[in-house]
Amino acid sequence: MAKSEQELPEGFRQLRTQVAGHTFEESNAEAVGLLQDSKAGCVLKPLGKPECGERELRFYESLAAAAASGDNDLALLRDHVPRFYGPLKLVVNRRERSFLRLEDLTRGMRQPCVMDVKMGKRTWDPASSPNKRKLEEAKYVLCKQKLGLCLPGFQVYLPNEEHPKETTILRHGKDYGKSLNVEGFKQTMALFFNASTSDSKSRRAGTEVLLNEVLRQLQEILAWFHRQRLLHFYASSLLICYDYSRLGNPPTSQSLLNGHRLNEDDPATWVRVRMIDFAHVYPAEQALPDENYMFGLQSLIEVVQSILHR
Ligand SMILES: Nc1ncnc2c1ncn2[C@@H]1O[C@H](COP(=O)(O)OP(=O)(O)OP(=O)(O)O)[C@@H](O)[C@H]1O
Ligand SMILES: [Mg+2]
CATH class of the missing domain: 3.30.470.160 (Inositol polyphosphate kinase)
Known part of the structure; x- marks a missing residue:
């Protein structure tokens, strides 16, 4: 499958600045990389293997809960990680996948x-x-x-x-x-x-x-x-x-x-x-x-x- 043939949901494109990790693959429609919603200034990270994806989701959710519960050390960590906008399901290459919506750390950058x-x-x-x-x-x-x-x-x-x-x-x-x-x-x-x-x-x-x-x-x-x-x-x-x-x-x-x-x-x-x-x-x-x-x-x-x- 050529790169341009990835079937992505409306409004999203492959994150061109992705430099590492799991990426889209030309010959494997199952392989999914990060997506970018440049209008919203966020990226979508596909959840990895079930246990890894859940751990990462739980991590971001625990930071979100920390401020409310007064857990200071965890709350302070939020300044050093991308902002988290919740989980989301999207259909990519005709398969529903789970993603994390995160702040795009390259947003606003021209080069x-x-x-x-x-x-x-x-x-x-x-x-x-x-x-x-x-x-x-x-x-x-x-x-x-x-x-x-x-x-x-x-x-x-x-x-x-x-x-x-x-x-x-x-x-x-x-x-x-x-x-x-x-x-x-x-x-x-x-x-x-x-x-x-x-x-x-x-x-x-x-x-x-x-x-x-x-x-x-x-x-x-x-x-x-x-x-x-x-x-x-x-x-x-x-x-x-x-x-x-x-x-x-x-x-x-x-x-x-x-x-x-x-x-x-x-x-x-x-x-x-x-x-x-x-x-x-x-x-x-x-x-x-x-x-x-x-x-x-x-x-x-x-x-x-x-x-x-x-
Ligand atoms: N919030 C972000 N903003 C901009 N780019 C990002 C962001 N998160 C990740 N990236 C890009 O995507 C790449 C891969 O991200 P990450 O390491 O989270 O995924 P991964 O290694 O595929 O994950 P996993 O190990 O959970 O399967 C990073 O090297 C970076 O280029
Ligand atoms: Mg990585």
């Missing part, structure tokens, strides 16, 4: 750069069979075991080398990620943040704003992990999104000095770092902190800092 970073040295959950555990341990070994991070996919807009006003788009999937060692991972992060292609002065300034904002959002997530003792996240990702079109025109230092920082100048409007993929979230064993996730997050922060300060 969305998106990276999926999977967190933790351990990416198998407590219910995994010995075989699943072995499979997971054999994946992405080169950087996963050292950094507690791996790279299932990304897309980035880069200035075209010959015509810097024009852009090219670079996309890589999991095979690329699996080939990376620690050094390769760091170089790829620099490439993703347009820190190795500083062609113009204003874009260099934009990259600095970008890196500082990514760091700020990562530190907030880390602060949440330091206080919480509720949940452990396995095979979960951070999705880092930014709008390349905003790199060339960061707020002027004059507008910042005058205190006229407009809302649209706030980098949080074009840089979003959020936790995604909660198919393997479990209650924290013995109410311990999630050291596995925090190790990966700490090393991600160090990688971003090293790009900023080099």
